[in-house]
Amino acid sequence: MDRFVFAVLIMMALLPGMALGDGAEMYQLGADAADYAMAELGFEKGDVNVLALTNAGYPVIDGQTTDMCLDAVMEITGCTPGKENLINILSAPWKPLWFGFFNADTGEAVYMKASADASGFEVQEKDKIDAETVLADVEAWDPGVFGHMLPIANVWADEKTPYVFMKAVQLHDHICPGVSSGFLLAKYMEKTLPIEDPANQSYKVIACPNWCKDDYFQVAWDCTPGKKGMYVKYLTADETNALTEKFGTRVAGIFIRWDASTSSGDGLVLGFDFDKAGNMSNIDTWPRWAYRLKEDLVLVDAADSPEDFVSTIKEFHLDNNDELVALQGAGVNPLKVLGVESG
Known part of the structure; x- marks a missing residue:
């Protein structure tokens, strides 16, 4: 023993x-x-x-x-x-x-x-x-x-890059113009509809269409799908192209400043001008790695003037929670609900 x-x-x-x-x-x-x-x-x-x-x-x-x-x-x-x-x-x-x-x-x-x-x-x-x-x-x-x-x-x-951008890169696993576009979309939203009551207000994103940008909002705004801060809805290439032709810029999603104390919110449908960014980055003449690097730097350098690439396609107001749910529900195209996309 x-x-x-x-x-x-x-x-x-x-x-x-x-x-x-x-x-x-x-x-x-x-x-x-x-x-x-x-x-x-x-x-x-x-x-x-x-x-x-x-x-x-x-x-x-x-x-x-x-x-x-x-x-x-x-x-x-x-x-x-x-x-x-x-x-x-x-x-x-x-x-x-x-x-x-x-x-x-x-x-x-x-x-x-x-x-x-x-x-x-x-x-x-x-x-x-x-x-x-x-x-x-x-x-x-x-x-x-x-x-x-x-x-x-x-x-x-780049001196204009905040560390929160790099935290988003940690989640996304790489940098590309898609993530950089999210940075400017967030800057534009914060400038246009800033959070004025932190105890009650927050941002909600309906990522329609979705692309790399959406990983930035999850980190910068803590609006994750699990906490019902983000809803992701896919658009086909035909739908995306039709919207780009209609508005002259790429529709980048729906962004809402929601007030929990009043169950109401103000929202924007935003557009992002990738053509302008690409033209400033030699997209037609440089190899892919080079123009994408240049485009990332061009977009980050616009941190103080996001309106150079981001524009408002539509402004709207939500009077109650039911109107918010009407945009978030499964099987619903929120751009059609808002009258941005026909059909």
């Missing part, structure tokens, strides 16, 4: 150490990524002009979570949410683990992808990816492994 008890105690003592060992392996992987980045990009801990990007914490490798990788990156580089220079990209658990670092002072970046068993890195590359450099000769430069982090790094480095 004494031997049995002794064996159990030994096992109990070993289990925490075994768990710590698993975490230590992941911590070391994150530490290796951080050390490589600091050596290659030449920065010291706490440099606010250095951005760390990673999906660490989401991938699961051989049953092990990767959260400790994220701890290592923050502790060694000093990149944190508080400094607004850490972006933790949402990822499915079966996706590869990766790390990226960007030095805004030099325009240089490194990218690493962990091997399938997390024993090291199967990809470790360095390049200069600042917008000024890569857009100077778009035909000669190939994004390669930096295609994903290229727009994220450059939009982050």
